[in-house]
Amino acid sequence: MPITLDDVTLSVIAALIGLGVTLPVTYLVVDRVVERNEKKRLKPIETSAKERLKSKLGVGSLTTLLITLAIDVRTSMNEKKALTREVTQLYISKLKSMQSDLEMLIGIYNNVLSVEDEHATGNVILQLEHLQEDLQYLLELHPRHASETQADHIEHVILLTVQLTKKELDTLGAKSEQVKALEEWLIQQAQKHAHPMVGEPVEVSGKHTIV
Numbered sequence: 001m002p003i004t005l006d007d008v009t010l011s012v013i014a015a016l017i018g019l020g021v022t023l024p025v026t027y028l029v030v031d032r033v034v035e036r037n038e039k040k041r042l043k044p045i046e047t048s049a050k051e052r053l054k055s056k057l058g059v060g061s062l063t064t065l066l067i068t069l070a071i072d073v074r075t076s077m078n079e080k081k082a083l084t085r086e087v088t089q090l091y092i093s094k095l096k097s098m099q100s101d102l103e104m105l106i107g108i109y110n111n112v113l114s115v116e117d118e119h120a121t122g123n124v125i126l127q128l129e130h131l132q133e134d135l136q137y138l139l140e141l142h143p144r145h146a147s148e149t150q151a152d153h154i155e156h157v158i159l160l161t162v163q164l165t166k167k168e169l170d171t172l173g174a175k176s177e178q179v180k181a182l183e184e185w186l187i188q189q190a191q192k193h194a195h196p197m198v199g200e201p202v203e204v205s206g207k208h209t210i211v
Helices: 005-057 062-078 085-108 115-141 148-172 177-192
Strands: 202-204 208-210
Touching: 005 062, 005 085, 005 115, 005 148, 062 085, 062 148, 062 177, 085 115, 115 148, 148 177
Parallel strands: none
Antiparallel strands: 202 208
């Protein structure tokens, strides 16, 4: 039986229809395989990123720095004695270095860290910047010691930083007993030094005020 032009046309149409159905399915399967393999490849990198973040935020690094800063500021106020310029500048330098390290980690691992982890780290970084401004203000006041209002304000910023750090460590699956203990101590300090009267706002570095 001779093959007519209609037969050829129908065969071509059938082939095109089959191809049109097969190609999307094939691409979907391939995409999923590639995505799964990419996740497997990136998993060790993601684990490394989280471990480095936990190390940078935990005891021995940021948490320890915040503990000593809180104690030194409160001692300065209680003893009516200013922190030395060297000590204040050292704290500013350490906070700036910590901020830089966290920013670098986000930059390096932005393709494996979740949006939540990046956002949480960004919030901690903002508070580190805030503390640097507060300490820079104390430098400008030197040799006067920190007032009770200034000490309370810095403790409040440290408390907020600690709470954000604890929240992120929990998200990362890290133990944060020391951070929780620091949080409780700072809350106790805030309760002990609560003031019924509110003073005039004081501008700090042109970016925020303390009252």
